[in-house]
Amino acid sequence: MKALLEQSGKDLTKADSIASGVLKKIAGFRELTIILIILVIGAGLSIASPHFFSVNNFKAIALALSTDSIIVIGMTLVLISGGIDLSVGSVMGLAGILTARLWQTYNLNIVVAALIGLLAAVFVGFLNGLFIGKVGVNPFIVTMATMGMCRGLDYVITNGTPISVTNMPAAFRTLGTGLILDILPVLVLIMLIIAVISDYTLRRSSIARKVFYIGSSEKAAILSGINAQNVKMGVYIVSSALAGIAGILTIARFGVAPATTGEPTAMMTISGAVIGGASMLGGEGTVLGSILGIVLMNFIANGIVMLNISVNWTQFVTGAVLMIAVTIDYLMHKDK
Amino acid sequence: MKALLEQSGKDLTKADSIASGVLKKIAGFRELTIILIILVIGAGLSIASPHFFSVNNFKAIALALSTDSIIVIGMTLVLISGGIDLSVGSVMGLAGILTARLWQTYNLNIVVAALIGLLAAVFVGFLNGLFIGKVGVNPFIVTMATMGMCRGLDYVITNGTPISVTNMPAAFRTLGTGLILDILPVLVLIMLIIAVISDYTLRRSSIARKVFYIGSSEKAAILSGINAQNVKMGVYIVSSALAGIAGILTIARFGVAPATTGEPTAMMTISGAVIGGASMLGGEGTVLGSILGIVLMNFIANGIVMLNISVNWTQFVTGAVLMIAVTIDYLMHKDK
Amino acid sequence: MEQKTILSVKGINKSYPGTKALTDVHFDLRQGEVHALIGENGAGKSTLMNIVGGVIKPDSGQIMLNCKEVKFHSPKDAQDAGIGFVHQEIALCPHMTVAENIYMGRIKGNILSMLDFSELNRKAGEILSLFKTGITPQTIVRKLTVADQQVVEIVKALSLDCKILVLDEPTSSLTESETEALFVTIANLKARGISILYISHKMSEIFRICDSITILRDGHFIDSLKVKEISPEIVISKMVGRNITNLYPPKSTKVTEKIIEVRNLTRKGVFNNISFEISKGEILGIAGLVGSKRTEVARAVCGIDQVDSGEVHFEGEKVHFKSYRDAIKRGIAYLTEDRKIEGLFLNLSIKKNITASCLEKVSKFKIINAGAEKNWANSFSEKLRIKLYNVNQKASSLSGGNQQKIVIAKWLSINPKLIFMDEPTRGIDVGAKSEIHDMLRKLSDEGIGIVIISSELPEIIGMCDRVIVMSEGRITGVLDAKDLSEEHIMTYAASSQEHGFAG
Amino acid sequence: TSETAAPKETTTGAKAAAEVMAGFAGSPTDEYYMCTFYQGADYWKGVFIGFKQAGDALGVKTFYMGCDDGDAAKQVAVFEQIVAKKPKGIALSPTVADAFVEPINKAMEAGIAVSCFASDSPDSKRITWITSDDYRAGGEAADFCAKALGGKGKIGILERPAQNNHAARIDGFEARIKEKYPDMKVVARGQAEGDQTKAASLTSAMIQANPDLALMYCSAGMEGMGAGTAVKEAKTNAKVFCYDADPAVIDMVKDGTILACMHPNTVNQGFWSMMALMTYNKGIINPISDWKQAGRSPIFPMMNNGLDIVTKDNGDAFYVK
Numbered sequence A, B: 001m002k003a004l005l006e007q008s009g010k011d012l013t014k015a016d017s018i019a020s021g022v023l024k025k026i027a028g029f030r031e032l033t034i035i036l037i038i039l040v041i042g043a044g045l046s047i048a049s050p051h052f053f054s055v056n057n058f059k060a061i062a063l064a065l066s067t068d069s070i071i072v073i074g075m076t077l078v079l080i081s082g083g084i085d086l087s088v089g090s091v092m093g094l095a096g097i098l099t100a101r102l103w104q105t106y107n108l109n110i111v112v113a114a115l116i117g118l119l120a121a122v123f124v125g126f127l128n129g130l131f132i133g134k135v136g137v138n139p140f141i142v143t144m145a146t147m148g149m150c151r152g153l154d155y156v157i158t159n160g161t162p163i164s165v166t167n168m169p170a171a172f173r174t175l176g177t178g179l180i181l182d183i184l185p186v187l188v189l190i191m192l193i194i195a196v197i198s199d200y201t202l203r204r205s206s207i208a209r210k211v212f213y214i215g216s217s218e219k220a221a222i223l224s225g226i227n228a229q230n231v232k233m234g235v236y237i238v239s240s241a242l243a244g245i246a247g248i249l250t251i252a253r254f255g256v257a258p259a260t261t262g263e264p265t266a267m268m269t270i271s272g273a274v275i276g277g278a279s280m281l282g283g284e285g286t287v288l289g290s291i292l293g294i295v296l297m298n299f300i301a302n303g304i305v306m307l308n309i310s311v312n313w314t315q316f317v318t319g320a321v322l323m324i325a326v327t328i329d330y331l332m333h334k335d336k
Numbered sequence C: 001m002e003q004k005t006i007l008s009v010k011g012i013n014k015s016y017p018g019t020k021a022l023t024d025v026h027f028d029l030r031q032g033e034v035h036a037l038i039g040e041n042g043a044g045k046s047t048l049m050n051i052v053g054g055v056i057k058p059d060s061g062q063i064m065l066n067c068k069e070v071k072f073h074s075p076k077d078a079q080d081a082g083i084g085f086v087h088q089e090i091a092l093c094p095h096m097t098v099a100e101n102i103y104m105g106r107i108k109g110n111i112l113s114m115l116d117f118s119e120l121n122r123k124a125g126e127i128l129s130l131f132k133t134g135i136t137p138q139t140i141v142r143k144l145t146v147a148d149q150q151v152v153e154i155v156k157a158l159s160l161d162c163k164i165l166v167l168d169e170p171t172s173s174l175t176e177s178e179t180e181a182l183f184v185t186i187a188n189l190k191a192r193g194i195s196i197l198y199i200s201h202k203m204s205e206i207f208r209i210c211d212s213i214t215i216l217r218d219g220h221f222i223d224s225l226k227v228k229e230i231s232p233e234i235v236i237s238k239m240v241g242r243n244i245t246n247l248y249p250p251k252s253t254k255v256t257e258k259i260i261e262v263r264n265l266t267r268k269g270v271f272n273n274i275s276f277e278i279s280k281g282e283i284l285g286i287a288g289l290v291g292s293k294r295t296e297v298a299r300a301v302c303g304i305d306q307v308d309s310g311e312v313h314f315e316g317e318k319v320h321f322k323s324y325r326d327a328i329k330r331g332i333a334y335l336t337e338d339r340k341i342e343g344l345f346l347n348l349s350i351k352k353n354i355t356a357s358c359l360e361k362v363s364k365f366k367i368i369n370a371g372a373e374k375n376w377a378n379s380f381s382e383k384l385r386i387k388l389y390n391v392n393q394k395a396s397s398l399s400g401g402n403q404q405k406i407v408i409a410k411w412l413s414i415n416p417k418l419i420f421m422d423e424p425t426r427g428i429d430v431g432a433k434s435e436i437h438d439m440l441r442k443l444s445d446e447g448i449g450i451v452i453i454s455s456e457l458p459e460i461i462g463m464c465d466r467v468i469v470m471s472e473g474r475i476t477g478v479l480d481a482k483d484l485s486e487e488h489i490m491t492y493a494a495s496s497q498e499h500g501f502a503g
Numbered sequence D: 001t002s003e004t005a006a007p008k009e010t011t012t013g014a015k016a017a018a019e020v021m022a023g024f025a026g027s028p029t030d031e032y033y034m035c036t037f038y039q040g041a042d043y044w045k046g047v048f049i050g051f052k053q054a055g056d057a058l059g060v061k062t063f064y065m066g067c068d069d070g071d072a073a074k075q076v077a078v079f080e081q082i083v084a085k086k087p088k089g090i091a092l093s094p095t096v097a098d099a100f101v102e103p104i105n106k107a108m109e110a111g112i113a114v115s116c117f118a119s120d121s122p123d124s125k126r127i128t129w130i131t132s133d134d135y136r137a138g139g140e141a142a143d144f145c146a147k148a149l150g151g152k153g154k155i156g157i158l159e160r161p162a163q164n165n166h167a168a169r170i171d172g173f174e175a176r177i178k179e180k181y182p183d184m185k186v187v188a189r190g191q192a193e194g195d196q197t198k199a200a201s202l203t204s205a206m207i208q209a210n211p212d213l214a215l216m217y218c219s220a221g222m223e224g225m226g227a228g229t230a231v232k233e234a235k236t237n238a239k240v241f242c243y244d245a246d247p248a249v250i251d252m253v254k255d256g257t258i259l260a261c262m263h264p265n266t267v268n269q270g271f272w273s274m275m276a277l278m279t280y281n282k283g284i285i286n287p288i289s290d291w292k293q294a295g296r297s298p299i300f301p302m303m304n305n306g307l308d309i310v311t312k313d314n315g316d317a318f319y320v321k
C-alpha cells in the first residue's frame, strides 16, 4: 500500500514537473505577457462594445496593421543590430510614388514600374548601410538625413499632388484590395507570409544570427571574424526593401500615392518593436513580438473608436493605456 | 658653432612642441569641427545671398533657435544619462497652454499661472523619472506615452482652439518680445544665460558628473555608490522643466497657445544634440555642442529661405546638407 | 631538435597619441612550441598580439607566416590564416547562448542558412566537457560569472581549427581546476603541432608549460630565451629592469580592535549561516572554488544585495545597509571582480574613473575643482604606477592591468575603513603586484580592514593572516596564518561539510 | 454653388489685367513671397499658380516658401527670415492667427506689405484677407450632404482640430447640421493627421462601431481618400465628402469612391493676393483722405475667392494644371 502510494506520489511529482516544465517554457516565452495584455484589452473591448468582437472589425484591424507589420520586421532587424531606421516611412512613400509615376506618366508596365520602385528603396537602404556600416556615422542622423532626402524626392516626384492610379491593372490592385474566400484580405495574407518566413529566419538562420551578434557586442562579433559592415549593410537594405514592398502594396490598396505616405510609420514601427521586446541597445527582438506590439497599438486605436472617446482625449488615452501596458509587461519580465 | 646650432635646434623643437600642444588642445576640442562646418556654411551663404549676413537675419535665426536651444540642454542631459525624452515638445505645449488657460479663463495672476504651468511640466518629468528611473521601463516608450498624454491634455485644455493671450501684461510679454538696446532679443538673452550656466554646470558640477557615470555604465555607477534612480529622476525633471520654461516663453513671444505647440521639438532637439556630439548610447555630450547642432540645423533652414530653394526640394536639400555635414564631422573625429 | 619557425614578426612599431606602444619588436614562434610573452602592465603584449591577430594594424613592420609575408586587414583574415585568439578582455555576446558564442564567426546553417541548434549545442557541450564546469551550451552568456565567461572564451578559441593559438592572460579568472584542464588541453594541442603564444603574469605557469619566453619592456624587445636555460628571478629582473626579492610583505604583527562582525548571514538558496570577523591590523582571506559564493557574501555585507537573515556589526554598532551607498558612507567598499562591466567607465577619462566615488573630495559647493581632480588622479596613478600618458585619456585606452589599477585607485580614494577586494590583482604584473601587496599591508597596519577574495592560492597564502574557506555557500573552514597551505585550503574548498581545523 | 470662374478663365483674366494696367507693372527686381505651413500640400499649389500668374503679368519675381509642418514657431521663423530679405510683399497663410500679430506688424512697419489668404491673422495690420471662408464652406457642405442622404443618417468626421481652417470647416458643418437637419447626427470623430492609412483604419473602426454610418465628412483630401478606401473595403453604402480637389480626389469622385469634394478657388486666392499687395504698394487706391492715420488698409478688408463642390458630373472641369 505504502509502495503504491509512493509510486503514485512519484508519478504525481513527475507529472507535476512536466507540467511545471511546460509552464516554465510558456512563462519563459518572451511574447507571453504582451499576448495576455492584448487578450485582456480585447476582452475588455468585447464587453464594452458589441461591435468589437466581429469578423469585420478584425478584418479592418488586420488591414490597418498589415503594412506597418511588414515594415516593423525590418525595423526589428535594424534595432537588433543596434541601429535605428527613421527613413522607413519616406522610403515607403518613395517606392509607391515612383511606381505610380512611372506607370502613370511614363506608361511603364506595372511590374517593371514596381520593380524600379523597389529598387529605389533598396538603393536608399544601400546608402544607409554605406554611411552607417562602412563609414560609421551615427544611424539616427544618417537615417534622419535619408528620411529628409526621400521625403524631399516624394515631393519632387509628386510635385505635391497625390498621383492618382485608381485605374491600375486589376491584378495589381488585387494585391491591396483583394479578398480570399471573401474573408481574408490578400494584403493581410502577404503580410502573414512575410511575417512567418521572417520570424523563422530570424530565429533560425545563421545570417540573421549575425545581426544578433553584432547588436549584442559589435566588438566581440568583429573579433570573431564577422563582417559587421556587410551585415549592417544587409540589415538596412532589408529594412528599406520591406518598406518599399509596403509602399507598393499601399498604392495598390488606395490607388493613390501622396507625398506624405508613411509619415507616422517610423514612430509607429519603432514603438511597436520596442513594445514587443526589441531593445534600442541592440541584441534583442523577435518578429512575433514586434508584430504583437503593432497589434497592441492598433487595438488601442480601434478601442478608442469603439468606445467613442472624444477626439480631444484620444491621444491622452492612447498614451495612458500604452504606459500601463508596457509597465505591466516590464514588471512581468523583471526577474527574468 | 655646433653647440649653438644644437642649442637653437633644441629651442625650435620646444617652441614647436608648445605650438603643437596648443594646436592639439584646439584640435582635441570636440566642438571645433562643427563650428568650422557652421562657419563654412555661413560663409557660403554670405556669398550666395546678400541678405544672409545682416543683423536682422541673425536676429531672426537667434529668435528661431532660442527655445529649441533651451530644450536641447535638457535633452543633452537625458541622452548623456543613456535615455531619451520624446515628451519635450508636448510638455512645452502643456506648460504654455496651462499658463494661458489659467490666466485667460481663470484670471490667475500671470506669475502664478506660469508657475503652475511650470509645475505641471515638472510633474511630467517626475512621471518620466518615476517610470524610467525607479520602475525601470524603457525610456523611449515611457516618454512616448507621456508625450501622447501631454499632447492629449494640450488638446483637451485648448479644446482644439488656440488660446489667445495677446493682451497679457506687458512685463510678461517682454520676456518673449522685448529687445535690449534695440538689438538683442530678451528671449535670446535668457537662452544664452541658461546655456552658459548649464554648460558650466554640466562640465563642472559633481551632480552632472554623475549623469555621465550613469550613461557610461549604469552598473559601474551603481557599484560606485551613485543613486542611479535619483539621478535619472533628476535628469528627466530638468528636461521637462526646461521644456516648460521654453513653453512659457513661447506664449510670451507669440501671445497664443495652440495645441500643436512643440510638435517638431523632440526630433529637432534629439538631432541637434546628436549632431553636436551627444551619444544615443549615453556618456557623451556637451551643452555647447548640442546648441551648435541646433545652430547648424537652423543655418540650413535659413539657407533654404535665403537661396529661395523651391518648396519641393527643401527637405531633400536639408537632408543632403545634413548628411554631408555629419559625415565630415565624423571623419574629422574618427581617429580620436 | 629544432622545429621550423611558423610565425616571425619583425620591426613592429605602433604608436598611439602620446604613447609608443611598440618599438621595433621582433620574435619568432616555432611550430609546436608554447611561447610565453611577458612584460609589465602596458609593456605592449596585448598590442603585439592584436597586431598578430589582425585586430589592429602596425605603423610599420612585417609579419611572416610560414616564411611568407602576410597582411591582415581584419580579425577574419588572421582567423582564416589559422590564428586563434583568446583576448584579454572578454569579448562575448552577452545576449546569446554559450553555444552560439562558441561558434560565433563560423556559424553556418544548411543550404538555406538554417541552423540546427541541437547539433550546435551538442558540439559545444562536447568541448565544454573538457573543462568539467557546470556551463550548459544553452545558457545565456550574460548570466555567467566572469570566470565562466573566460572558460567560454577559451573553449571558443579551442574549437577553432587553428595552427597558432594566442592566449592573452587566459587564466586570470580561472580557478585551479579549470587552469589544470586548460594545461592538459594545451599539451594536447602542442602534441598536434599547434603553436601557442601565451601571455601571463604568473611565473609558475610559464615555467610549467612554456618552452620559450620573449620579454618586452616599455614596448621594446628585451630578450628571447629558452625556459630550460633560465630562472624566474632572471626573467623578472629582465622584465622590470630591477630585482624583486620578497614577493609578499611580512604578516601582521599586532591585531587590535574588531572592525566588523558578521553573524549568521543567510541569503536563501545562495549562502547560509556565514559568520566571520575582521580586526584592525589583519588581512582576511576568503578562499573557495568558483561558485562557492564568496562574491555574494561580500556583496551582501556591503549592502549591494539584501539578505534574508543575519546581523552585521560595524565599529561596535549593529548596522543594516539598505543600499551600497549606505555602506560606502560608512567607509566600506567592495572592489568588483568584473572590472569591465561593474568597475570601469570605459569611455570616460582615467581621472573621472578614479574620482567616481569621491567627488566630494575634489569639489567645493558641488563644483568640481578641475585642478584638484587632476592632482588627485595623478597622485594615485603615481602611487599605483599606472602606465598612462595623461589622466584625461579614456580608460579604454589603458592596458588591462592598468585598468585594474584604476579600479583599485577608485576605492582607495574614498579612504575606506574596510575594503573587500574580489580578485584584486587579476591581470597585474609581478612588480606591481608586490607593490599593491605592500600597500595593502601598509593600509592594514594603519588600521584599515582588508578582505581579499582570491582564486590564486599563493596570493591568499602569502597575504592573509586568517583565511575562511567557503564551499557551496557555507564556511567549511577557518585557517590561521600558521596553518595555511594549498592542501588545507583545497581540502576545505572541496568539502561540503563544516570542519574545524584538526592538526 | 459655383460662384467664380473656372481656372482657365482666370488665366485669361491675368492676361487682361496685364494689358489694362500697363502702368501698374512692378520692377523685375521686386520680390514677392508666398508663405504657408505644411508647405507641400496640394492646396497651396493652386494658390501659387495664381500668385505667380499675377506676378508674371506685373513683371515681378514671385517665390514660395514655408515650413514642413503645422508648427507656428517654425512658420514664424520662416516668415521673419523672409522679412530679413526685404521683399516688397508677402502673401501669408498663418498657421496660428495670433502668433503672427507681432511679426506681421513689424514687417508692415518695415515697409513690407503683408496680406493673408486662406487663414487669417485678424488682429494684425495685414492689408487684407482673401479666403473662401471655411466656416461657410462647412455649411454648404452640410447642405449638399443632407440633400444627398435625404436629410438623415449617422455621420463620422475626420478632422485636424489644431488647424484653424480645418476647425472652421468642421464647425460650419456641425452648426448647419444642428440647425437644419435634426435627423442627421455626428456619431464619431477622429484625427488621422493627414495619413491615409490612419484615415482608413479610423473609418473602418467607425463603420464597425456604427454599421449604419451614412457619411464620412473629412476636412482634407488625404483623409477623404483613406476614408473612401475603407468604405469600399467594408462594402457599406456610406458616402464620403472631403475637401481639396486634387486630381486623385477628383478621380475618386468620378469612380464613386468619394461622393463629392469641396474645392476652394485657390488660384483666385493667389492671384488676388498678389493684386492686393501690388495695389497697396503702388498706392493706386486711396478710399479716404488718410487711411494711414485712420489705421486701416486702403483696400477691401476681406475678399471671398469662392468655392465649388466637385461631383461626378462636373469633376472633369476641375483638374488644375
Ligand SMILES: Nc1ncnc2c1ncn2[C@@H]1O[C@H](COP(=O)(O)OP(=O)(O)OP(=O)(O)O)[C@@H](O)[C@H]1O
Binding pocket: C016, C017, C019, C020, C021, C039, C040, C041, C042, C043, C044, C045, C046, C047, C048, C088, C387, C388, C396, C397, C398, C399, C400, C401, C402, C427, C429
Ligand atoms: N587605443 C589606445 N590608445 C592609446 N593608448 C593605447 C591604446 N591601446 C593601448 N594603448 C597603450 O599601449 C600600451 C601597451 O598596451 P598593452 O595593452 O599592449 O599592454 P600589455 O602589455 O598587454 O599590458 P597588461 O599586462 O596590463 O595587459 C599601454 O601604455 C597602453 O596604454
Ligand SMILES: Nc1ncnc2c1ncn2[C@@H]1O[C@H](COP(=O)(O)OP(=O)(O)OP(=O)(O)O)[C@@H](O)[C@H]1O
Binding pocket: C134, C135, C143, C144, C145, C147, C148, C288, C289, C290, C291, C292, C293, C294, C295, C296, C337, C422, C453, C454, C455, C472
Ligand atoms: N553548485 C554549483 N555547481 C556548479 N556551478 C556553480 C554552482 N554554484 C554556482 N556555480 C557557478 O558559479 C557561478 C557563481 O559564482 P559566484 O560568483 O557565486 O562564485 P564565487 O565563489 O564568488 O567566485 P569568484 O570569487 O571567482 O567570483 C555561477 O554562475 C555558476 O555558473
Ligand SMILES: [Mg+2]
Binding pocket: C045, C046, C047, C088, C168, C399, C400, C401
Ligand atoms: Mg594586455
Ligand SMILES: [Mg+2]
Binding pocket: C145, C291, C294, C295, C296, C337
Ligand atoms: Mg563570483
